[in-house]
Amino acid sequence: MNHHAQSLLITGARLIDPATGTxxxxxxxxxxxxxxxxxxxLPRGPAQRVIDARGRIVTPGLIDPHVHLREPGNERAETIASGTAAAVSGGFTSLCCMPNTTPTLDNEVMVRFVYERARTTGACRVFPVAAATKGRHGVELAExxxxxRAGAVGFSDDGDCVASAQMMQRVLVTAKATGRCFMQHCQDHELSRGGVMxxxxxxxRLGLGGWxxxxxxxxxxxxxxxxxxxxCAYHVQHMSSGGSVEIIRRARAAGLAVTAEVTPHHLLLTCDAIERSGYDTGYKMNPPLREAGDVALLLEGVADGTxxxxxxxxAPHTSESKLVPFDAATFGIVGLETALALYVKALVEPGVIGWPRLIAMMSTEPAALCGLDKATEGFTCGLGRLAVGGPAxxxxIDPELAWTIGADDLVGQSGNSPFVGTTVRGRAVLTVVGGVVRHELA
Ligand SMILES: [Zn+2]
Known part of the structure; x- marks a missing residue:
């Protein structure tokens, strides 16, 4: 693959840019x-290549605000190289990586390490979300x-919740002063103790610990x-409970700086799958899959803009960490390669939202949350939009392309996904990062 920015002319596309309502x-x-x-x-001009995009949707590069790259510390599960390869195959041009690495991403040396590794080995842009407390232990505030200043785009102790209310208060005040968001992994450790579903x-009925x-x-x-x-710009990560939606709805109606995120699995799966599959650890998530009523309320929350x-x-995991009894298995699934199609299945096909809103929620909104929408030197605008003078x-996306998710489609280092075998529609056929073609479906 050519790793230099090419002159590309994309013709006849349906251009969706939610930032300008295009x-x-x-x-x-x-x-x-x-x-x-x-x-x-547009004239062909100096274009080295013309891409016929009739029937295709062209959007600002997708941005995933919540990714675990596992480097450093667990490179057998994922690396910055393999995780970004998975990202571009799924249409993502930027991702924000979580700090629960070993060592923890809790100091400016580690922030610089991520940028440096991404620059030398990454297939897309990587923006570190740094830990709010040292070691993510919730005891001592990190710097x-x-x-x-080193480039952390937000703060989170993801993997763990900031448990102490007093520490949380300090985190919010300090994060606010930096102008960055705080993303909470919302899990009361005492209420969820021993919980695996x-x-x-x-x-x-199954005799498994409840969460x-x-x-x-x-x-x-x-x-x-x-x-x-x-x-502070306070963001709820991976919301699972229908009751959470109402709390966020009220907070936003009161004008508070609160945003929330969901994942494909919490919109498409319920905890019944654990029983149906005979305790398949592929369905073990944090937070856990819930019930149909929760899914309905989450969908309502997407539909009404909550x-x-x-x-x-x-969340890549080695197969050994999943090939164990349900109680002992790790939490989480991979998602970068399949998210777009799964969101089409969960949200666009049933008419919960249309394509423009989907793209807003997968690009423009995450860009704003993490401050990636601000223009950097040499550009007229930041990420999450498509404008002349902005980053390429x-x-x-081919919105009609039907495909069955296969193990081979999971190009990252780990293949832990219960969606293998699921038939979906819609796929990224070309991903361009900074003018460089990083993924093209043959
Ligand atoms: Zn989390």
Whole structure:
């Protein structure tokens, strides 16, 4: 693959740019890593390549705000190289990586390490989300200001919740001063203790430790209250409970700086799958899969704009860590390669939202959350939009392409996904990062 920015002319595309409300048939020219022109009947000019995009949707590159790259510390599960390869195959041009690595991403040296590794080995842009507390232990505040200056785009102790309310207060105040968001993994550790799946009828019947909805809801409730007087950009990661939606809805209606994210699996699967599959550890998630009523409320939250961000929580695990009894297995699934098609299945096909809103939630909104929408030197705008003079991060999607997710389609280092074998529609056929073609479906 050519790793230099090419001159590309994309013709006849349905261009969707939620940042400007654009949804129109047009041509797009990319030159030297920049969007050079947008308009009907653009001349071929210096283009090295013309791409016929009739019937295709062209969008600002997709941005995943919630990814685990496992490097450093667990390179057998994923690396920055393999995780970004998975990303571009799924249409993502940028991702934000979580700090639960070994060592923890909790200082500016580690922030720089991620940028450096991404620059030398990555297939797309990588933006580190740094830990809010040292070692993610929730005891000692990390150096948020130094990490923000080194390029941390947000803070989170993801994998763990900031348990202490007093520490949480300090985190919100300090993160607010840096201008970066705080992303909470909402899990009350005492309520979820021993829990491996949703606490309900199924967990009782199967004799598995239950993890109640309240473990998520009480943390969101507490944090919204703490943040009311602070005004940090507070973001709820991977929301699972229907009850959480109402808390966020009320907070947003009151004008509070609160956003929330869902994942494909919490919209498409329920805890019944654990029983049906005979305790398949592929269905073991954190937070756990819940019930049909929760899915309905999450979908309502997407439809009415309460939930504004779609993530993957891409969580690669080695097969050994999943080929064990349900109780002992690791939590989570990979998601970068399949998220787009699964969101089409969960949201677009049933008419919950249309394509423009889907692209907003997978690009424009995550860009705003992490401050990636601000123009950097040499560009007229930032990421999450497509404008002349802006960065040439572009995803081309075939919305009609039907495919069955196969093990071979999971190009990252790990293949832990319960969606293998699922038939879906819609796929990224071309991913361009900074004017460089990083993925093209043959
Ligand atoms: Zn998490």
């Amino acid at each position: 949804d129109t048939k047009t041509d797009i020219a990319l030159e030297g890593g920049v969007v050079a022109a947008i308009g009907h009947g 948020l200001e130094l990490m923000a 949703h606490a309900g009828e199924v967990s009782a 109640p909805r309240a473990a998520e809801e009480v943390i969101i409730d507490r944090d919204v209250r703490l943040n009311a007087g602070v005004g 939930i504004t961000v779609l993530g993957t929580d891409h 991060d572009v995803t081309m």
